[in-house]
Amino acid sequence: MAHGPGTGASLADVAKLAKVSTQTASRVANGSDAVRPDTRERVLAAMAELSYRPSFAARSLRAGSYHSIGLSMSGNMEATGRRFQVEGLTAAATRRRYAITLLQLDDDEANLSEASRRMASLPVDGQILYLGATPPDFATFEPPQALPTVIISTQHHPYCATISNDQTGCSVSIVNHFVQKGHREIRFVGGRRESFANVSRQKGWEQALRMRGLHVVEPMHGDWTADSGYEIGMQLVNDKSCTAIYASNDAIAVGIIYALRDAGLRVPQDISVIGVDDSLVGVIPHLELSSYRFNDTQVGALAFDLATNPPEGKKPPHILVPGTLVERSTVAQAPR
Amino acid sequence: MAHGPGTGASLADVAKLAKVSTQTASRVANGSDAVRPDTRERVLAAMAELSYRPSFAARSLRAGSYHSIGLSMSGNMEATGRRFQVEGLTAAATRRRYAITLLQLDDDEANLSEASRRMASLPVDGQILYLGATPPDFATFEPPQALPTVIISTQHHPYCATISNDQTGCSVSIVNHFVQKGHREIRFVGGRRESFANVSRQKGWEQALRMRGLHVVEPMHGDWTADSGYEIGMQLVNDKSCTAIYASNDAIAVGIIYALRDAGLRVPQDISVIGVDDSLVGVIPHLELSSYRFNDTQVGALAFDLATNPPEGKKPPHILVPGTLVERSTVAQAPR
DNA sequence: CACGCGAATGTTAACGTTAACATTCGCCGT
DNA sequence: ACGGCGAATGTTAACGTTAACATTCGCGTG
Numbered sequence: 036m037a038h039g040p041g042t043g044a045s046l047a048d049v050a051k052l053a054k055v056s057t058q059t060a061s062r063v064a065n066g067s068d069a070v071r072p073d074t075r076e077r078v079l080a081a082m083a084e085l086s087y088r089p090s091f092a093a094r095s096l097r098a099g100s101y102h103s104i105g106l107s108m109s110g111n112m113e114a115t116g117r118r119f120q121v122e123g124l125t126a127a128a129t130r131r132r133y134a135i136t137l138l139q140l141d142d143d144e145a146n147l148s149e150a151s152r153r154m155a156s157l158p159v160d161g162q163i164l165y166l167g168a169t170p171p172d173f174a175t176f177e178p179p180q181a182l183p184t185v186i187i188s189t190q191h192h193p194y195c196a197t198i199s200n201d202q203t204g205c206s207v208s209i210v211n212h213f214v215q216k217g218h219r220e221i222r223f224v225g226g227r228r229e230s231f232a233n234v235s236r237q238k239g240w241e242q243a244l245r246m247r248g249l250h251v252v253e254p255m256h257g258d259w260t261a262d263s264g265y266e267i268g269m270q271l272v273n274d275k276s277c278t279a280i281y282a283s284n285d286a287i288a289v290g291i292i293y294a295l296r297d298a299g300l301r302v303p304q305d306i307s308v309i310g311v312d313d314s315l316v317g318v319i320p321h322l323e324l325s326s327y328r329f330n331d332t333q334v335g336a337l338a339f340d341l342a343t344n345p346p347e348g349k350k351p352p353h354i355l356v357p358g359t360l361v362e363r364s365t366v367a368q369a370p371r
Numbered sequence: 372m373a374h375g376p377g378t379g380a381s382l383a384d385v386a387k388l389a390k391v392s393t394q395t396a397s398r399v400a401n402g403s404d405a406v407r408p409d410t411r412e413r414v415l416a417a418m419a420e421l422s423y424r425p426s427f428a429a430r431s432l433r434a435g436s437y438h439s440i441g442l443s444m445s446g447n448m449e450a451t452g453r454r455f456q457v458e459g460l461t462a463a464a465t466r467r468r469y470a471i472t473l474l475q476l477d478d479d480e481a482n483l484s485e486a487s488r489r490m491a492s493l494p495v496d497g498q499i500l501y502l503g504a505t506p507p508d509f510a511t512f513e514p515p516q517a518l519p520t521v522i523i524s525t526q527h528h529p530y531c532a533t534i535s536n537d538q539t540g541c542s543v544s545i546v547n548h549f550v551q552k553g554h555r556e557i558r559f560v561g562g563r564r565e566s567f568a569n570v571s572r573q574k575g576w577e578q579a580l581r582m583r584g585l586h587v588v589e590p591m592h593g594d595w596t597a598d599s600g601y602e603i604g605m606q607l608v609n610d611k612s613c614t615a616i617y618a619s620n621d622a623i624a625v626g627i628i629y630a631l632r633d634a635g636l637r638v639p640q641d642i643s644v645i646g647v648d649d650s651l652v653g654v655i656p657h658l659e660l661s662s663y664r665f666n667d668t669q670v671g672a673l674a675f676d677l678a679t680n681p682p683e684g685k686k687p688p689h690i691l692v693p694g695t696l697v698e699r700s701t702v703a704q705a706p707r
Numbered sequence: 708c709a710c711g712c713g714a715a716t717g718t719t720a721a722c723g724t725t726a727a728c729a730t731t732c733g734c735c736g737t
Numbered sequence: 738a739c740g741g742c743g744a745a746t747g748t749t750a751a752c753g754t755t756a757a758c759a760t761t762c763g764c765g766t767g
Contacts, residue, residue: 046754074715091437093432095754096721128473136473137471139465158494318651320625432722432751433726433752
């Protein structure tokens with residue numbers, strides 16, 4: 036069935052049926068109290084009769100705003116944390132009765148300019164760009180001045196507000212935690228080398244160690260899976276001085292722990308291990324993995340705020356949202 | 372800064388600056404080829420100068436359609452499979468250059484009528500309702516006739532298209548698989564009793580067993596976690612006749628497997644185990660869990676199709692999307 | 708009973724765009 | 738030079754809503 040113009044009843048139709056002016060019908064539609072109860076009834080009846088649906092287009096044409104924020108994404112929502120950020124965003128939007136307009140970009144058109152161009156013709160009052168890694172035009176992109184724009188990115192941008200999880204803070208917290216427990220030989224086990232998250236975690240780890248004058252050992256890298264962690268764990272068994280391992284995600288941490296235990300070492304008594312993402316709660320029997328949990332919900336919520344209330348200043352803000360270290364049972368005092 | 376009416380340049384402004392009519396400006400904006408190249412240049416320059424942004428409101432007011440589908444959700448996107456369904460939906464939308472308008476409902480207003488009422492005043496040509504479990508007004512809900520509506524639900528609805536994963540099919544596939552491998556004593560281990568997914572999986576399992584005249588043993592229930600699975604696994608050790616276990620999710624399956632192994636049984640040689648959701652790939656070292664994987668992406672994509680091309684017939688369709696059984700290494704031929 | 712006054716309702720215009728139709732322009736052939 | 742013709746551009750009206758202003762209604766008062 037058609038949904039073009041002329042389909043569906045307009046306020047004028049309702050008004051005619053109820054024998055009032057369109058303005059009165061409009062007042063009823065908007066819950067104004069300046070309408071006599073019997074008139075209101077007549078109008079409501081007419082609306083029901085015609086199954087009237089207000090025209091968003093006409094309303095926002097008059098109002099000049101949409102009460103909606105755009106979100107451009109590329110890649111999959113599966114990526115760790117992503118769904119929570121989306122959730123934080125929609126939750127914040129809900130609170131303020133905003134809708135979210137979601138635009139998915141194919142990977143081959145996943146750049147900021149294209150996303151922005153597409154979003155500009157949609158009913159949004161602001162936009163959030165959340166593309167994979169670092170889009171090719173990150174440096175050259177200029178946000179449209181008619182549309183407040185926020186990029187979810189760890190890097191900061193000359194003209195555009197940016198926000199993301201604090202990857203460096205993650206490394207710093209973890210190293211601090213280990214140090215507080217008396218550890219001095221703290222290894223890092225990365226995920227895929229090319230991954231941005233991985234790179235910044237490794238950098239943060241190295242910095243934190245150097246700042247304390249601790250020994251930096253060239254890290255090993257897995258592919259984010261538990262099996263790759265297991266292999267690496269088997270090699271770490273020979274690294275006698277190591278007492279603490281910082282794994283770049285939880286699966287690798289789990290793999291390492293299983294390997295160490297299979298080799299006769301005790302976790303955490305002999306070696307402490309910590310993961311990142313806190314993604315495996317309830318999934319591994321009898322294993323309570325200490326992990327660093329990002330505050331993805333907060334990232335989403337703040338992105339929403341930035342998009343709806345763009346800060347006035349000259350320099351665009353660059354916000355890093357800290358997470359929390361969740362202490363469970365895989366970190367202990369360093370052995371003597 | 373304001374974004375009300377009067378903010379931002381309109382086609383009229385562009386036209387004035389470029390010394391053409393608004394119609395010509397409109398033609399340029401829409402890429403019509405009936406414009407002389409030099410004129411086009413002038414107009415484009417004016418657009419850039421004024422950082423013109425087309426008014427979605429005005430366009431769709433004329434066009435009478437929005438090229439967008441609404442999605443109402445309540446609860447969290449974290450729930451297994453949900454994000455994939457959303458992803459399938461947005462992917463399908465992308466292919467057809469549709470946007471998705473996302474509306475999150477607070478849990479206390481999560482009913483179909485409220486969702487539909489809110490969505491009706493947003494810029495959408497159709498809506499998909501994806502609320503938790505079974506909303507209170509499921510039976511009484513009448514979809515607005517001005518807005519094609521699809522409900523993601525395992526139950527079917529008298530006036531409204533519905534679609535969901537085929538929970539029964541999941542049980543049937545799993546039982547079939549076990550039977551083919553020669554198993555006859557097939558236990559079911561559920562998650563939380565009240566969960567709808569759990570109930571329908573259990574029902575399907577029982578039906579499938581009865582149809583074959585197989586022995587039905589009252590199932591045990593965990594709370595979806597691996598630890599609860601472990602406990603149950605320890606009890607199942609004493610169930611000498613049992614050779615196959617159908618766990619209602621992967622975490623429980625993993626817990627069971629660990630318990631059985633700790634008790635000296637071999638999986639799959641002595642007992643076969645299968646999970647549901649296929650959610651733990653790469654997460655458990657040296658464990659390749661056979662599992663049933665729902666086709667969530669397809670559910671999302673079909674929901675989109677139903678919303679954009681509502682079928683004409685009298686009876687609304689009720690679509691169950693089958694998944695696939697992923698054979699890995701936790702199911703073997705039944706022991707003699 | 709006319710007057711006044713606030714409450715209820717009506718009228719007009721405008722938001723920005725584009726389809727449909729109307730006009731003008733530039734150029735070719737004779 | 739002139740008619741003719743297609744290409745380029747312009748004019749008008751309409752999409753549905755609501756703010757602002759205008760009018761009418763009903764009722765109590767002097």
